[in-house]
Amino acid sequence: MSVKLVYGVGFSLALLLAIQLAIAKAPIAKPNCTDHCENINIPYPFGMSKGCYLDEWFEIECSKSVHGPPRAFLSKIKMELLNVSVGGWAIVKGPIISFNCSGSKTDPPVNLTGSPFVISPDNIFTAIGCNTRALMTDNPLQRLGCESTCHGGQNDVDWREMLHNLINEVSPGDYRIEGTCNGTGCCQITNIPSSLQVFNPSFQDIDSGDQSADGCKLAFLGGTYGMNSWKKKNPNIHFPMLLYWMVNSSLREYWRGVDSKTLDCNNVSYSSSFNEVVLRCLCSHGYEGNPFLRCTGKFTLSC
Numbered sequence: 440m441s442v443k444l445v446y447g448v449g450f451s452l453a454l455l456l457a458i459q460l461a462i463a464k465a466p467i468a469k470p471n472c473t474d475h476c477e478n479i480n481i482p483y484p485f486g487m488s489k490g491c492y493l494d495e496w497f498e499i500e501c502s503k504s505v506h507g508p509p510r511a512f513l514s515k516i517k518m519e520l521l522n523v524s525v526g527g528w529a530i531v532k533g534p535i536i537s538f539n540c541s542g543s544k545t546d547p548p549v550n551l552t553g554s555p556f557v558i559s560p561d562n563i564f565t566a567i568g569c570n571t572r573a574l575m576t577d578n579p580l581q582r583l584g585c586e587s588t589c590h591g592g593q594n595d596v597d598w599r600e601m602l603h604n605l606i607n608e609v610s611p612g613d614y615r616i617e618g619t620c621n622g623t624g625c626c627q628i629t630n631i632p633s634s635l636q637v638f639n640p641s642f643q644d645i646d647s648g649d650q651s652a653d654g655c656k657l658a659f660l661g662g663t664y665g666m667n668s669w670k671k672k673n674p675n676i677h678f679p680m681l682l683y684w685m686v687n688s689s690l691r692e693y694w695r696g697v698d699s700k701t702l703d704c705n706n707v708s709y710s711s712s713f714n715e716v717v718l719r720c721l722c723s724h725g726y727e728g729n730p731f732l733r734c735t736g737k738f739t740l741s742c
């Protein structure tokens with residue numbers, strides 16, 4: 440009887456321990472560092488206080504807001520962070536650059552020059568307007584943009600309605616903006632250069648070539664991937680922009696000294712602006728944690 444009881448206790452304790460182990464995830468942040476801001480995981484090299492991030496480029500500010508939950512910002516580049524991965528990508532709230540759109544203030548342009556971030560070529564450039572040539576880059580080496588016209592002398596667009604109509608839910612929770620513009624009222628280009636660090640689009644009148652013209656003109660760079668928080672009905676519409684990031688060689692050197700079975704490393708080329716193929720490591724299959732800190736064997740419950 441007593442043996443049975445001890446057995447019972449031992450069994451449930453083992454089970455509890457197993458469950459505890461399964462729940463206790465390998466750390467993604469440095470010791471004593473907060474590893475999330477609201478529902479966004481913040482893995483090292485990103486961090487929220489001194490000693491928790493690699494350098495100031497990776498500093499995250501988790502700011503309390505009066506309306507609603509705290510939001511995460513990449514302090515140095517002043518962009519709102521929506522998600523980030525140790526795999527080298529980050530999703531930020533993409534700026535919407537507008538001109539003469541009633542009820543809409545333009546967001547500031549993006550300049551990531553000198554930072555470890557580049558704009559991913561997986562984003563799509565979308566422009567809205569009538570009689571509008573929207574230029575994403577306009578320099579002697581590269582002039583890239585698209586043209587949008589409207590029917591029958593119409594010279595303005597309902598930008599709110601247009602933005603909402605851009606978002607297609609292709610399957611539940613999977614929202615996409617690709618292929619929703621045909622040059623009438625809006626236009627898109629998908630061949631974004633891979634080395635882009637500046638996004639400061641300009642607008643021209645197609646007819647006159649003038650800088651300013653009638654009506655609202657607007658442009659943004661946004662990803663095509665799904666995102667649960669990206670709701671069609673959201674009145675404060677925004678578009679997730681995909682960035683790539685990388686660490687400098689000193690941190691990558693660290694990987695060469697680590698037991699190779701815990702890491703799965705590849706040489707990848709993010710962009711020609713980084714001018715090199717860089718080593719990138721993830722935790723190997725069966726391991727979890729943070730490749731920049733430590734990958735530990737996953738506890739698996741085999742029953």
Ligand SMILES: *[C@@H]1O[C@H](CO)[C@@H](O)[C@H](O)[C@H]1NC(C)=O
Pocket residue numbers: 470471
């Ligand atoms: C973490 O915080 C605890 C309690 O404040 C302290 O004893 C410990 O040394 C800290 N560890 C590190 C790595 O800073």
Ligand SMILES: *[C@@H]1O[C@H](CO)[C@@H](O)[C@H](O)[C@H]1NC(C)=O
Pocket residue numbers: 478479480521522523
């Ligand atoms: C961030 O991305 C990961 C992987 O795609 C996903 O599992 C997670 O839910 C995302 N987090 C947020 C806050 O969107």
Ligand SMILES: *[C@@H]1O[C@H](CO)[C@@H](O)[C@H](O)[C@H]1NC(C)=O
Pocket residue numbers: 493494495687688689690
């Ligand atoms: C790499 O970045 C770290 C953190 O910012 C810095 O301390 C170090 O000097 C850098 N090393 C090189 C080789 O740039």
Ligand SMILES: *[C@@H]1O[C@H](CO)[C@@H](O)[C@H](O)[C@H]1NC(C)=O
Pocket residue numbers: 550551552553637639
């Ligand atoms: C972007 O920033 C860099 C350095 O901060 C500066 O030299 C450059 O002129 C800026 N580019 C644009 C297009 O604003």
Ligand SMILES: *[C@@H]1O[C@H](CO)[C@@H](O)[C@H](O)[C@H]1NC(C)=O
Pocket residue numbers: 621622623
């Ligand atoms: C382009 O799309 C608009 C609105 O979705 C539609 O009214 C128009 O007929 C389309 N034009 C062409 C050439 O497909």
Ligand SMILES: *[C@@H]1O[C@H](CO)[C@@H](O)[C@H](O)[C@H]1NC(C)=O
Pocket residue numbers: 539594595651652653654655
């Ligand atoms: C803004 O657009 C309106 C027409 O919608 C036009 O009358 C006005 O001149 C435009 N303003 C500028 C600064 O281009």
Ligand SMILES: *[C@@H]1O[C@H](CO)[C@@H](O)[C@H](O)[C@H]1NC(C)=O
Pocket residue numbers: 704705706718
């Ligand atoms: C990455 O490239 C370097 C040389 O540029 C090479 O020594 C190394 O073996 C490569 N690593 C992998 C995982 O392919």
